[in-house]
Amino acid sequence: MASSAEGDEGTVVALAGVLQSGFQELSLNKLATSLGASEQALRLIISIFLGYPFALFYRHYLFYKDSYLIHLFHTFTGLSIAYFNFGNQLYHSLLCIVLQFLILRLMGRTITAVLTTFCFQMAYLLAGYYYTATGNYDIKWTMPHCVLTLKLIGLAVDYFDGGKDQNSLSSEQQKYAIRGVPSLLEVAGFSYFYGAFLVGPQFSMNHYMKLVQGELTDIPGKIPNSIIPALxxxxxxxxxxxxxxxxxxxxxxxYLLTEDYDNHPFWFRCMYMLIWGKFVLYKYVTCWLVTEGVCILTGLGFNGFEEKGKAKWDACANMKVWLFETNPRFTGTIASFNINTNAWVAR
Structure with a gap:
């Protein structure tokens, strides 16, 4: 009997060892290595694509539900993505969001609140870059925090504009000015929205609130007909x-630093550098196109109608792909690359 029990125990231990080995083989690190990428890069890609099932869930179960449920959903999913990518370092974003809410509430619609926001958020981001910087381009908590910093500064400016006389504002300021007082849950949902938390795009609080209120749809009273544009x-x-x-x-x-590159003709070196300079941006293009699809699927990408009545879904577009690929001038790259952030800075 004892021998039989020992044999069964040995079988269980052996089976556990096999399962453990199998799970190790299926680990993200192993998978990333087999794909020739880093684990953090793989986590980033997975997180970006997770936006699609989240968006489908939102469309079918939350689109016209109570606002607080939508804010909770966006906050929870965004925090989950942050934890999946950066672990306990998600506290950086959480801290800045809570402090930003307190700045708005305690300082009100004042220029002091805007300046405090700008100085604090930028200082926090720059300190993060300083203490986490290495010789390589690493995917760390500072990457989404850059997006968050711009978003929170924009929030403070729009909140400040909301306290001004409407006649003194430009048409663009009137569009973005926040008249109400956002709650902490609203600020959190706006900041952690899963379709833009990691890599953007930028959008205003007012635009986000239109999404929550079910206004961003091409079919009033129904979920947006945006599956095809998103795909x-x-x-x-x-x-x-x-x-x-x-x-x-x-x-x-x-390869640019190798002797083989130096030995090639001048025209080849120029051509290779040109191709490499364009190619290195493709990782950003990939992320922005995928996240734009998520925003379109939720309805956040809705941008009204064309003159012929066709719905436009470019409110969250961060790339003009055709212009990016065909324009030979550097100004064309600026006009077609990271356009949402460029527009944010311009305004």
């Missing part, structure tokens, strides 16, 4: 992702 951006993002994955081992910045 188009997703498909384009996947195209860039596959292209970047396949070509990245062959187009590297390290």
């Amino acid at each position: 188009k951006r997703l498909s384009l993002g996947l195209f860039y992702l596959v292209g970047y994955t396949l070509l990245s081992p062959h187009i590297t910045e390290d």
Whole structure:
């Protein structure tokens, strides 16, 4: 009997060892290595694509539900994504959001609140860059915090404009000015919205509140008819992702420092540098196209109608792909790349 029990115990231990080995093989680190990427990069890609099931859930179960449920959903999913990518370091974003809410409430619609917001949020971000910087481009908590910093500064400016006489504001300021007093839950939902928390795009609190109130739809009273436009951006993002994955081992910045590169003719070196300079941006293009699809799917990408009555879904567009690929001038790159952030800075 004892021998039989020992044999069973040995079998269980062996089985546990096999299962443990199997789970290790399926770990994200192993998978990332097999794909030639870092674990953090893989986590980022997974998180961006998770926006699609989140958006589908929101469309079918929350689109016209109570506002607090939507804010809770956005906050919970955003925090989950933050924890999945950065672990306990999610406290950086949480701290800045809570402090920003307190700044708005305690200082009110004053220029002091705007200046305090700008100084604190920028100082926190720069300190994060300083203490986490390495010789490489790493995916750390500072990456989404850059997006968050711009978002919270914009929130403070729009809240300040909301206290001014409407006649003294430009048409753009009137569009973004916040007349009400946002709650902590509203600020958290706005900040942690899963379709933009990690890599953007930027959007205003007013635009976010229109989403929560069910106004961003091309069919009043129904969920937006945005699946096809979202899939188009997703498909384009996947195209860039596959292209970047396949070509990245062959187009590297390290090659620029090799003797073989120096031995090539001048025209070849210029051409390679031109191709590399364009290619290195494709990882950003991929992320922005995929997240734009998420925003379109939720309705956040709705931007009214064209003159012919066709719905526009470019409110969260961060890329003008055709212009980016065909314009040979540097100004064309600026006009087509990271356009939401550029527009935020311009206003």
